[in-house]
Amino acid sequence: MRMDQALGHARRAAGLTYRDVADAGHIDRSVLCNVEKGRKPASENVIRAYERALGLNRREIFTLAAAALGAGLTAGDRETITDMYASIASGDDTVLATVQTTHAVDHSLQALAIREKRTIKRLRLWLNDGDTAELRVNSAGILAKTGDADLADEVALALARDAAARDRYLTAVQNRVGTEPDALAAELHNQRDSGARWCAAYLLAGAGHSAAITEAMRTEPSRETLRAMALAAGGVRDVRS
Known part of the structure; x- marks a missing residue:
């Protein structure tokens, strides 16, 4: 917004x-x-x-505006979303720096943030240089759901080099879809979350699912996520120092 x-x-x-x-x-x-x-x-x-x-x-203006829009939120989520979005839009990282957000919250936040260049710029800064792992993984989660291939590249690079943020994103994906290989293979095609696609490739590396990974590569729009998938298909995880 x-x-x-x-x-x-x-x-x-x-x-x-x-x-x-x-x-x-x-x-x-x-x-x-x-x-x-x-x-x-x-x-x-x-x-x-x-x-x-x-x-x-x-x-407070951003909070009121976000509450008025609703962004498809349930009543229970609205207060949380509007407070988080207002923090991002005003440049305050306090809320995102303390508690990891959920998959649904990330989607609601990106729906509000995607057209605001300054907000996206802040999220990119926090993704790469945030003081806490929670701030970095939350920024990754929001940016990964924008559908932008360039932002997906940034998220993939961040997950590959940032072990603390990566561990949190991996755990979030497993908590949401489970740890069964078939469920993770389905996440390779999740076009609404580039971070989930990267994490699925990471978790499936060396697990005998190269065919599913190779199939997902045919439609992957992010260059860096595609790289991670190619490595995973060969049994290698994309981890960079």
């Missing part, structure tokens, strides 16, 4: 008009309209106008 989208969703969720925000920030209503429609970037003056009108800070 971009800042302009967050401002619009938050304003409507709060029941405010363009005039309410314009009066709070002494800004012309046409400027606000153009920002919310994505025609102009949201300047600091515009953001402060929304903060004053809504009585919220920047993170």
Whole structure:
């Protein structure tokens, strides 16, 4: 979700008009309209106008916007998702750095984050240089579900070199689908999670499932995940220092 989208969703969720925000920030209503429609970037003056009108800070605006969108969430998940997304969007890594997220939460977060370049940039930074393994694996989990082949390459490279994050991702995949080879082989085709595809290849290396891995290679869009699959088909795990 971009800042302009967050401002619009938050304003409507709060029941405010363009005039309410314009009066709070002494800004012309046409400027606000153009920002919310994505025609102009949201300047600091515009953001402060929304903060004053809504009585919220920047993170709280993202929280309100995410809650208004819902992102297909159940009522029980909504509070968790909106808090996590607001943390990411505002540059605060505290929530993602402490507790590993679930597969479903990652999907909901990526649905909110995928169009926001600054948010994706933060996740990439945390993936590679996050202070905790939880922050790195959570960033990997969200980026792996965007469907972007370049981001899938980054996730694959990170899992290959980062043992702590890798162990957590592997455990999450096994907890979700089980440890049976057939279930793991099915994950080789999981187009909604490039990290799961990489982990499945890693876990199946040397397990006599080269035919299933080779079959999955035919449709794998990520170059680095494809490399991991090729190694796994030969019985080798992709682990780099």
